[in-house]
Amino acid sequence: MILPVTLLAALALVAPTSTALSNTSQAAAAAKQVTIKSVAGKTPFIAKVTLKGVDTKKLTYVKFKVLTKKGLSAAPISAKYSRSYLKSNGLITSKTKVSFTVYGLYQNYNNKVTVTYKVGKKVVVKKIRIRTTAFVDDVLSNPEVVVARNKNLALDYSYFAMKNLHRPEAPFIMDVDGRIRWVGMYSAMSPSVGATSCRFINGHFQLGSGTKLYTLGLDSSLTEVADYASQNVTGFHHNIDPGKSGSLVEVDRTGEVESTIYEIDSRGTILKTFDLAAMMEDYMTDNGDDPTNFVRHGADWFHNNAAVYWAANNTLVVSSRENFVIGFDYDTKVIKWILGDTNKEWYTYPSLQAKALTLADNDFAPIGQHAVSITPQNELLLFDNGLQSMNVPVGAATGESRTYSSVKRFSIDEAALTAHMVWNYDHGRTIYSPITSSVYQKGTSYLIDYAAGTNNVGAWNKHLTMQGLNSLEQTVFEYRFSAAIAPTYGWNSEIVPLEYQVFK
Incomplete structure (x- = not known):
């Protein structure tokens, strides 16, 4: 059976080439190789987050969002760090490593945080947890x-x-x-x-x-x-x-x-x-x-x-x-x-x-x-x-x-x-x-x-x-x-x- 030319053309348009498949696979593999770790900051409300395995030469920005606790009403806390900011502040420490601060965390809580970064044209979104210790202040913490x-x-x-x-x-x-x-x-x-x-x-x-x-x-x-x-x-x-x-x-x-x-x-x-x-x-x-x-x-x-x-x-x-x-x-x-x-x-x-x-x-x-x-x-x-x-x-x-x-x-x-x-x-x-x-x-x-x-x-x-x-x-x-x-x-x-x- 011979397929019509129009159908062959359509199939050619949608069928991925081996090169495209290779690039997609490589990008997915690269994203999986990126690891995210956090360490406690000077107070329970901040943490230092490090991305490893990211191509920092092509990194455009890093963003974070601290999600609001269930049942509460404050808007999520979020920020965007540009490449120029990260570089000028010494936060890009190698070809594959960048660090930034996540602030506004709830104390004594396992916080839900979304980390977003852009490398080249690709935007990657990761969901992580950051557990914090208690902040000891009986007056301010208990109005x-x-x-x-x-x-x-x-x-x-x-x-x-x-x-x-x-x-x-x-x-x-x-x-x-x-x-x-x-x-x-x-x-x-x-x-x-x-x-x-x-x-x-x-x-x-x-x-x-x-x-x-x-x-x-x-x-x-x-x-x-x-x-x-x-x-x-x-x-x-x-x-x-x-x-x-x-x-x-x-x-x-x-x-x-x-x-x-x-x-x-x-x-x-x-x-x-x-x-x-x-x-x-x-x-x-x-x-x-x-x-x-x-x-x-x-x-x-x-x-x-x-x-x-x-x-x-x-x-x-x-x-x-x-x-x-x-x-x-x-x-x-x-x-x-x-x-x-x-x-x-x-x-x-x-x-x-x-x-x-x-x-x-x-x-x-x-x-x-x-x-x-x-x-x-x-x-x-x-x-x-x-x-x-x-x-x-x-x-x-x-x-x-x-x-x-x-x-x-x-x-x-x-x-x-x-x-x-x-x-x-x-x-x-x-x-x-x-x-x-x-x-x-x-x-x-x-x-x-x-x-x-x-x-x-x-x-x-x-x-x-x-x-x-x-x-x-x-x-x-x-x-x-x-x-x-x-x-x-x-x-x-x-x-x-x-x-x-x-x-x-």
Whole structure:
């Protein structure tokens, strides 16, 4: 029987040649020859994974994904390491061997992890298990569950970093299910630095400790970046925040307490200096006021605890716990506006009073606030602690105090010098956190940190409460930690995108 030509042609198209079969077999054999091994990292939350038998000359990337425990809701943690990153960091150690870090593992658990790598045009996916040891921390590991993660309510983040105050630990990363998923440095490790100031950026933390700036990788590698002792810096304090071109770091200098901000780049180079004492003195003097009793060098007269660059207005927004939230022109450093309690001492100076924002009816200004940031709606978001000034001259006005704390969003019209309190959430006025604390927004969701919470105005630091909130003011999760860590383990907490990181 003779087959039609069309059928013969079709068979020729689909029938594999001996060469194709050989190449396919070789690729399959090569994939089978690759072995994957993992060893424990510096903490139970990370592991070093090594691929052996892979052609590293043709390797394009390596990826991993830590799968979420059954029954929990946090998104899987994943990352991609490019060939250039692996090579520049010495992780490609031979023609057939490459290593990388898997982070975000559950402690004391046999984790399910997917490893994906690309060699030439071929993508290989492997499923492995990584067993971890227990992390011993009875407080952080066992929060009181006030509201368990509600799976029926959407949340635009899965992970947040809790920043430490006056302890040797660097940040803890927790997921929205209340599980610790990463620890940077802790007292049992060496080297270890105390780091109140930090910011997560480009897959690592910037840390300020003493006079030095460090980077802390998710692999727990600690690298010194810069030392500012030559700038008369005596130490970092409070936070590291987003600037115009880099990061805003808050430092103490000889003779100046919590009133200096540097904008730095990734190498620690100072791009711009904001000497808040000099900026206030210059403005007040130029406008007819004597600043001597307001700007008190050597005293904690300003207490800068946060700052952020507002791109839409080219404004540096600075939080002064003692006084107000103040906006400076980023380029000229001249005061543009002031938002604060007009019952405080600052309002007695005509030059400052002239820059006070007029609030809409039934709105009220923040008192002793922390954690200023700019929202996707182009509004000012902050944590309103509600505690009066604590460092004023004898007889000076300290302003009002409240019996509860809240979070607020403000729209600001710089030209008209007006402000409107767009949103105010006060947790039913059941929590008073007079110091530290924070709020940040991701998408339409909020992360609120009541760092020094209490139900009793006369007793601070009774508990630390972490709350996830959606745009409808529905509590998606709420965890409470004992007084033993408030506010030590979480004076400020920021959302971190561990769902997917790319290391180039």
